[in-house]
Amino acid sequence: MIVQRVVLNSRPGKNGVPMAENFRLEQSTIADTVQAGQVRVKTLYLSVDPYMRCRMNEDTGSDYLQPWQLSEVADGGGIGVVEESKHQNLAKGDFVTSFTWPWQTVAILDGNSLQKLVPQLVNGRLSYFLGAAGITGLTALLGIREKGHVAVGANQTMVVSGAAGACGSLAGQIGRLEGCSRVVGIAGTDEKCSILVQEMGFDAAINYKKGDVAKQLRELCPGGVDVYFDNVGGDISDAVISQMNQNSHIILCGQISQYNKDVPYPPPLPADTEKIRKEKNITRERFLVLNYMDKQEASVLQLCQWIQEGKLKVRTFRFNLWPLILFPTMRGLISLSLALLLCLRIEQTF
Numbered sequence: 001m002i003v004q005r006v007v008l009n010s011r012p013g014k015n016g017v018p019m020a021e022n023f024r025l026e027q028s029t030i031a032d033t034v035q036a037g038q039v040r041v042k043t044l045y046l047s048v049d050p051y052m053r054c055r056m057n058e059d060t061g062s063d064y065l066q067p068w069q070l071s072e073v074a075d076g077g078g079i080g081v082v083e084e085s086k087h088q089n090l091a092k093g094d095f096v097t098s099f100t101w102p103w104q105t106v107a108i109l110d111g112n113s114l115q116k117l118v119p120q121l122v123n124g125r126l127s128y129f130l131g132a133a134g135i136t137g138l139t140a141l142l143g144i145r146e147k148g149h150v151a152v153g154a155n156q157t158m159v160v161s162g163a164a165g166a167c168g169s170l171a172g173q174i175g176r177l178e179g180c181s182r183v184v185g186i187a188g189t190d191e192k193c194s195i196l197v198q199e200m201g202f203d204a205a206i207n208y209k210k211g212d213v214a215k216q217l218r219e220l221c222p223g224g225v226d227v228y229f230d231n232v233g234g235d236i237s238d239a240v241i242s243q244m245n246q247n248s249h250i251i252l253c254g255q256i257s258q259y260n261k262d263v264p265y266p267p268p269l270p271a272d273t274e275k276i277r278k279e280k281n282i283t284r285e286r287f288l289v290l291n292y293m294d295k296q297e298a299s300v301l302q303l304c305q306w307i308q309e310g311k312l313k314v315r316t317f318r319f320n321l322w323p324l325i326l327f328p329t330m331r332g333l334i335s336l337s338l339a340l341l342l343c344l345r346i347e348q349t350f
Ligand SMILES: NC(=O)c1ccc[n+]([C@@H]2O[C@H](COP(=O)([O-])OP(=O)(O)OC[C@H]3O[C@@H](n4cnc5c(N)ncnc54)[C@H](OP(=O)(O)O)[C@@H]3O)[C@@H](O)[C@H]2O)c1
Pocket: 049, 050, 051, 135, 136, 139, 162, 163, 164, 165, 166, 167, 168, 186, 187, 188, 189, 192, 231, 232, 236, 252, 253, 254, 255, 256, 257, 258, 287, 288, 289, 290, 349
């Protein structure tokens, strides 16, 4: 059977910005029949995530991340539907997911590597299992629970950077649900800031591309910052940390502003910021969601319950990507994340 797939075409270099040309769309062949224990799946959704930037390097810098190999199919979180099964627990029509889904229209996979999904848990919005009810939601929820020290009634102010991203938009809402009395987001456009406040229930949002972030934080967080959900690192985090209270907590989720640089993870704070952190006894422990998979099942159920109750707002938009495959000249016009994908559609937060 002929399938389409996306392979790594070239590496951007540790200090390079990834380009669409780093990937190649090509045809490939898979077997016509599945073996015992295998299933044939049709890809429905793929998740394109910041950690994949590290997988584009020959050395990912992390022992839990394998590099993508040149001319080999890329992979990551994905969802698909079973078309044919020779696995005892999976049947035609089942929806399944995996962290190592190949970027391929149709694939033959080991049934034991797949997790069966229950669409009713997310009101039929299957793609949520890659977002709000998947690793993204788990990262926001478990990051707050494991590293945030949020307590109901403690009158805490939380600041979220990368607040309009997949993790950040959930982290702010979950911070409120878990007990924070004030939540302020930091994002890169006025439109994103307005959505955070008007749709996602943030108390305020700062456009970090306009004006002085530290000054705006002082105005919007008059009692200082108790919990900082850090997705971005760099100058934004230095500004937030300068406003943090004694014995407060940083949830070190990610440092996306540093991913195109050859720096260790987590990057050390600049000396002035580190001095403030030490003097104020601010915790900054590394958080990795994969270390808490024993809490996955209960946490996904919590996230699904909030989604069903309308307490967790999820904003997505959908692209139909077939025209990009059919009319290759259009591909030069699109952004990297679109060019990466070959599936029928993707849904992204913002
Ligand atoms: N610790 C874990 O286990 C774990 C698990 C999953 C994800 N993560 C981390 O969580 C973070 C967010 O991931 P995500 O899935 O939410 O990604 P995402 O949906 O792509 O959102 C990332 C956001 O970061 C902002 N951003 C990008 N470059 C920036 C820069 N140079 N300076 C400031 N902001 C920038 C963008 O917003 P603007 O347009 O507003 O700038 C974007 O919305 C990443 O750092 C990721 O590595 C960690």
